């Protein structure tokens with residue numbers, strides 16, 4: 001879990017600060033304040049001592065790293081004159097923390113358990129194929145949202161605990177357990193969304209997400225906003241701006257959108273249109289675009305890419321009595337739930 005990267009100096013604060021080297025031996029100890037600097041591939045401790053390229057630091061009773069409180073150990077690495085700070089977070093604490101950011105606490109415990117397995121599978125996949133050998137997953141939008149392990153509500157920790165170590169596998173390999181908020185009635189094929197067929201990520205009917213607040217939505221795109229989007233997509237604005245869906249996937253989602261104005265016409269991936277308009281405005285591609293008096297009335301169903309598990313659908317299934325295994329089997333058909341992470 002990368003906390004920060006690219007700094008040449010990191011300040012540690014704590015009553016007692018201890019640092020262990022890559023060999024696991026205590027390398028340095030101090031109280032109050034320590035400044036670490038990167039000198040090539042070595043870490044300089046308080047301006048004088050040179051240590052190796054890796055240090056595990058911890059504080060008692062607490063540790064502040066660059067002005068933020070950190071529980072547990074933090075690994076500091078020197079790379080070409082820059083320092084990386086990596087939180088050493090136990091997997092189950094990570095699962096509970098991600099879950100707390102991606103699902104409401106009022107979700108049914110079975111739905112939270114299903115999501116915990118999906119989150120863990122994703123994290124376990126990241127450990128098997130890390131982006132960088134030094135850290136497993138990047139905090140932030142690149143991976144799942146991660147905001148530290150403090151203050152995670154008990155319902156999320158319980159969902160992680162109950163499913164401890166369980167992951168989804170397909171033919172022995174960790175599955176790509178993607179999920180989204182609300183499918184709007186039918187999930188999407190990975191092949192349609194991303195151009196790659198994945199046998200357990202094929203469209204499924206879902207009649208369990210109808211109580212999602214975004215099961216149906218509407219967005220009024222103003223003329224001005226339409227022009228901004230068209231311009232961003234390479235179509236300069238004229239008076240006759242037109243935006244229309246020109247292609248659909250087998251589940252009815254928009255696949256192509258045509259934007260034309262002033263003799264310039266561009267047909268593009270609907271996903272590119274959605275990204276440019278804003279994911280929170282055009283919430284899904286299960287949408288219709290209707291011109292109304294110089295504006296566009298965009299109505300749609302669901303929120304997200306629609307592939308894999310529908311979170312509100314999982315909650316709906318749980319509420320009518322389904323267990324988390326049944327939920328996972330529905331949204332990732334043909335997979336199996338295995339007991340241990342690698």
Ligand SMILES: [Zn+2]
Nearest residue numbers: 206209310313
């Ligand atoms: Zn659904």
